[in-house]
Amino acid sequence: MQIGEVAARTELSLRTIRHYEETGLVTPSARSQGGFRLYTDNDVQRLMVIRRMKPLGFTLEQMRDLLDATDRLDDPESADSAEREALLERVRNYEQDAGRKIEELRVQLARAEDFAATLRTRLDAARPERDASA
Secondary structure (H helix, E strand, O other), rough: EEEHHHHHHOOOOHHHHHHHHHHOOOOOEEEOOOOOEEOOHHHHHHHHHHHHHHOOOOOHHHHHHHHHHHHHHHHOOOOOHHHHHHHHHHHHHHHHHHHHHHHHOOOOHHHHHHHHHHHHHHHHHHOOOOOOOO
């Protein structure tokens, strides 16, 4: 599929997808005869991992590291059992980091909701009372 379809599927902009290509996080699987980038479903899944990591504050280097670990885990010939266990541990660490970051976001969201509720209460209190006869 071409980059436009990938952008629609991933809800990422063309610019963002190109940026991830420039930084080496994703590489189009092929190019058309006209030079258009062509992506596979695996490429789209890779972009979805990146998209999910971004709001949690993971760096590009962390994204690259996790993608490397999962790529190597997906290829059974790329690592012996000790290396596979080390790769699994890297993935476990990212899973734990994601859980911590999600908790931090929940706390921030609760604080933001409390703030908005406080403002609504102040606005409601500041409104002039309506005429009871109306």
